[in-house]
Amino acid sequence: MDFRLTDDQRALRQGVRELLEGRFGPDALRAAVHRAEREGEGVLDRELWRELGAAGFFALRLPEADGGVGQGLPEAVLAFEEAGRVLLPGPLIATHLAAGAVAGAAGGETVVTSVDVDGGLVEWLDEADVVRGDAAGAEPLASVDPLTPLHRLPAPAAGGPRSGAPRTPRPPDALLASLLTAAEQLGSAARTCETAVQHARTRQQFGRPIGAFQAVQHLCAGMFVRVEVARAAVYAASVTADPADIAAARLLADEAAVRGARDCLQVHGGMGFTWESDVHLHLKRAWIRTHRAGGSTRSEEELAEELAAGTA
Known part of the structure; x- marks a missing residue:
């Protein structure tokens, strides 16, 4: 495909x-x-x-x-x-x-x-x-x-279903809401990755761009990998519209958005934690989105049920 x-x-x-x-x-x-x-x-x-x-x-x-x-x-x-x-x-x-x-x-x-x-x-x-x-x-x-x-x-x-009670499948709109939330998370993760890389190229310490230091390189590389893995999962889920694919895409996109914003803060150093920086706005929105449409918990449960059914 x-x-x-x-x-x-x-x-x-x-x-x-x-x-x-x-x-x-x-x-x-x-x-x-x-x-x-x-x-x-x-x-x-x-x-x-x-x-x-x-x-x-x-x-x-x-x-x-x-x-x-x-x-x-x-x-x-x-x-x-x-x-x-x-x-x-x-x-x-x-x-x-x-x-x-x-x-x-x-x-x-x-x-x-x-x-x-x-x-x-x-x-x-x-x-x-x-x-x-x-x-x-x-x-x-x-x-x-x-x-x-x-x-x-x-x-x-x-309140959700009682412990041990069977979980009913989500209606189509709820699945779509989860996938579109993942798409928003993906966009935010991509933006914070780009922001971190741009800052690493222009900000200098000890006469060198901070991007020349291995610790910063590792942060930026990790952000990029998470973005691209999430992108592949979100795009694939948009084609298949399979509930398990959507659950996996949502988990990967949530992680890319939240961890990416946190790592972007680290790349920016002290100025990343100031109100003037836009990075904290991405982190806060990413946190809010992780609770939308069932959030990570619902996606984890759906993916686990799918995996368990496949090995039964």
């Missing part, structure tokens, strides 16, 4: 990258963070949301006969990978999955969020026009990421 990107897929990725970096570059990211600090919580940019809708971001997988772009899951993964690179905020996945089912979602006129029963959380609840699922009784939760406001579900809704 050939997982290499086609010319059309490369063009799509490049187009989405240019749109997002032009509309939500580093300055816009910082402005959004400062605005969230002033107002106490993330505030969604409705104009940007409509621009995404007009560009077909939310309707990417919707059939052309229904007003969509008519692309497939691999193309959606490429788009969400680019969203992860720039830390684009908002309930992107929930709105994308609602295209065609919720009026206005495909065009970006309606902001949709969903109740993540597996994780016990709801993102962007106050900003959403439509909430898919029962969010009754959800309470605000302090979020480590200034651009991802959270609500926590009451304990009965957030």
